Amino acid sequence: MNHLRNRLSREHYLSYLKHEGEQDEFECRMIETEIFSRLRKAIEKLPRECRKVFELCYFEGMNNEKAAQTLRISIETVKAQKKRGKQILRKNLQELYPLFALLFGL
Numbered sequence: 001m002n003h004l005r006n007r008l009s010r011e012h013y014l015s016y017l018k019h020e021g022e023q024d025e026f027e028c029r030m031i032e033t034e035i036f037s038r039l040r041k042a043i044e045k046l047p048r049e050c051r052k053v054f055e056l057c058y059f060e061g062m063n064n065e066k067a068a069q070t071l072r073i074s075i076e077t078v079k080a081q082k083k084r085g086k087q088i089l090r091k092n093l094q095e096l097y098p099l100f101a102l103l104f105g106l
Contacts, residue, residue, distance in 0.1 A: 035096055038093065038096060039089070039093065039096075042088075042089055042092045042093055043055070043085075043089070045092070046085055046088055046089070047084075049071075049081060050081045050084050050085045050088070051085070052071060053067055053071065053077075053078050053081035053082055053085065054081070054082065054085040056070060056071070057078070057082055064078045064079060064082075
C-alpha cells in the first residue's frame with residue numbers, strides 16, 4: 001500500500017512539475033514577444049539613416065564594409081550610425097530591463 005501511495009504521489013508531483021514547466025515556457029514566450037515588439041517599434045523610431053544601417057547590420061547580418069557599400073557611405077559612417085542607434089535604443093528601452101532580467105535571469 002505504501003509503495004502504491006508513494007508511486008501515485010510521485011506521479012502526481014511529476015505531473016505538477018511538467019505543468020509548471022509548460023507555464024514557465026509560455027510566460028517566457030510572452031515576455032520575449034513583448035520585448036521584440038517594443039524593440040521593433042523603437043527601431044522604427046530611429047532616424048532614417050541610422051535605422052537603415054541598424055537593420056542591415058543587425059537584421060540582415062551584413063558587416064560594416066558590406067553595409068557601407070550597399071548604402072554608398074563610408075565605413076566610419078556605418079560605425080557611427082550603429083553606435084548612435086545603440087545609444088538611442090539603450091535610452092529608449094531602459095524600462096525593458098526588468099523584462100530582460102526576468103527572461104534571462106539577470
